[in-house]
Amino acid sequence: MNLSRQEFRQQIRQLRQQLSPQFQQQAGSQLAKQISNLPEILHADHIALYLSADGEIDTTPLIEWLWQQGKQVYLPVIHPFSKGHLLFLHYQADTEMVLNQYRILEPKLKQSLIKPVHQLDLVFTPLVGFDSTGHRLGMGGGYYDRTLAPWFHHQRGPKPIGLAHDCQHVSKLPIESWDVPLPKIVTPSKIWQWESHA
Template sequence: MILSRQDFRQTIRQKRNQLSSDVQHLAGLDLIKQFATLPELNHAQHIALYLTTDGELETMPLIEWLWQQGIQTYLPVIHPFSKGHLLFLHYDHSTPMVLNRYSIAEPKLEQARILPVRQLDLICTPLVGFDSTGHRLGMGGGYYDRTLEPWFHTGQGPKPIGLAHDCQHVERLPTESWDVPLPKIVTPTKIWQWD
């Protein structure tokens, strides 16, 4: 039986939502150990991440570790006028937050906090699942595919790196023409790379 993208989404989300809070916490700490070995970090000053929701790999320990390294962090904000697109806003302890239409916390939109995507060094993307060829399965909104399209076609702009639990890996995902495969995906136990 061939599973649809929706079947994969449901199955993998179920798996990661069954992880205990202790496992989640340790996975977040192990993520730092893997992430710290990335050569891309040597020159990175501006890194986009996301806040964890729906059983995703815990990102706050990594964000706080990046702050300790003097690296600026940014979070995605749903673009208010350009449908299906993201803006990235500077994020620190004092950033005012609001809930977006998906009930996910994001920085309150302030012009001064926006950093143009091309000025980011890395974009850490959330994902529901990933396969052995670097394809990611997102939530279906296409926000990250649109954001990463220029990088995929020209190699210009911030490099995308996926973050995921090990249990989110499957051998092969069904793909669509607009899917942007990732050059690297970091899990708590290893770095998958195709670049």
Template structure:
């Protein structure tokens, strides 16, 4: 059996995931509160009503302070759910403090599937995407499943649909990522120290 070659994308993915996993709980807490301050100044969050987020996993910066603030502001929050029939695709379900939750096949919490809570993607205002790394042109490196690239394909091709926005720790920035033609660059990525725009 021949050993698998590690691609540059896989190497970056491993390095950045390790960096963010090594952040101490206090650093994580501080970063998530600084991220909230940046989000509260972001025009998209102020002006829009239907916002898709995700629950934190694998050392990602915590989205919980943002979710709490959006609820307090009377905005609607949605979470991704792995599509049960369409492999590699996501559904977005309305999320409230009382939403029943379950773990998906990646061991990430998601709302229990209820068709009454599904929001069509084209009716969302913003989709906040998780990412492993990002670069100086808004390229995003995800976990490799392509879920968000598929979800944002209409934005990528026609600038239609919900506004895509990345959330990340400052340590997830790299100068230049190797990209593929299916990658969807983001117009805005928010970190604890800055709102990056392209």
């Protein structure tokens, strides 16, 4: 059965929205444990993450673990002037938060908190679905595709690592010519890796 990208999006979002709060909490803790084993995390000081919404895997345990390790955490903010682009702002427990146009919490825009993308070490990337070749299906806005273009095309800038529930994996997604697979995706039960030079 050949589903379109939109149908995949709908189906997987429904699946993850049905996960119970207890399941989410447990999955978030298991995810943090998996990430603590990543070699990349050792030398990464500046790490971009996101706050979970719409049934995404709970990133709270991971954010708290990173803080405990003395890592600097940054969250995406929709760029106020450059349409379809993201800024990343330093995030701490007392950061002032506001709702963006998608009703997702983000740090209140403050120039002093902005970290240029090329100065980040890792960007943990949200996704709706992923397949066995590392292709990622996003929400369709292209925000992360634009942010990570230097990595995808020239291996420059912060390394992207996808985060997902196990149920977000499908064997094959319909892909477009501009889609570039992620080098790594982490779920609560597995680290998927497609790097030729791992």
